[in-house]
Ligand code: OGA
């Protein structure tokens with residue numbers, strides 16, 4: 691957990707902004723060269739949670755605040771949206787049912803209105819993260835992409851009831867986009883999300899990892915360190931801002947003319963003041979068709 695290493699001289703309300711340098715955690719292969727895996731829940735007896743290595747590297751990060759319009763899903767696989775109105779309050783996120791009834795429709799409308807060509811949205815998952823002991827989900831401090839292209843196609847099949855319809859959808863363009871926001875109106879002060887522009891990521895930096903759920907196996911991607919990667923973050927994100935993280939794009943895979951993925955990870959900024967507000971966030975995962 692990222693709750694150490696604070697400085698006592700900065701005022702507690704200070705929001706770290708601008709360029710910084712931080713340790714990010716990268717993938718390294720299993721020492722015995724076996725195929726990498728990760729158990730989503732507790733591993734079976736005798737098995738480790740994951741069999742690959744994690745290596746910290748100090749990397750420079752640039753702040754996209756003030757430069758939001760320079761980044762888009764087709765080029766960078768990431769997009770920053772501002773001034774988004776929402777009926778969801780902080781309390782909405784305490785109830786799964788409320789998230790689905792109040793927040794989901796807003797996310798669907800947002801994606802339909804902001805992504806040219808999109809005609810059908812399927813929201814298939816969401817995760818609420820709180821940076822505190824005992825929270826069911828914490829920020830993730832490991833650079834990754836949520837799906838491989840194969841796992842993305844599998845998601846289309848999983849979330850389409852009619853197999854014929856699924857094959858039709860698979861023949862068209864489909865993307866997986868995470869819609870990320872803080873739960874609080876107040877700006878994110880600690881554990882912000884870092885992301886590397888797709889334009890700076892070599893395909894060979896990404897390694898498929900078996901993602902073993904209790905009932906099925908998905909596939910995510912680990913990220914190897916490469917000094918060419920351009921790491922970014924969006925300082926002090928507020929509750930009316932949304933970060934779109936595109937983890938997969940069938941058009942990028944087939945035609946190669948648009949970005950396919952965005953590596954991302956939470957990080958600990960050494961400038962975070964003592965007693966900083968914990969980060970609380972939600973990401974909603976969407977299949978975007980068209
Ligand atoms: C995501 C993700 C990590 C975090 O949104 O896909 O990996 O710490 N988030 O918010």
Ligand code: FE
Pocket residue numbers: 834835836954
């Ligand atoms: Fe992720």
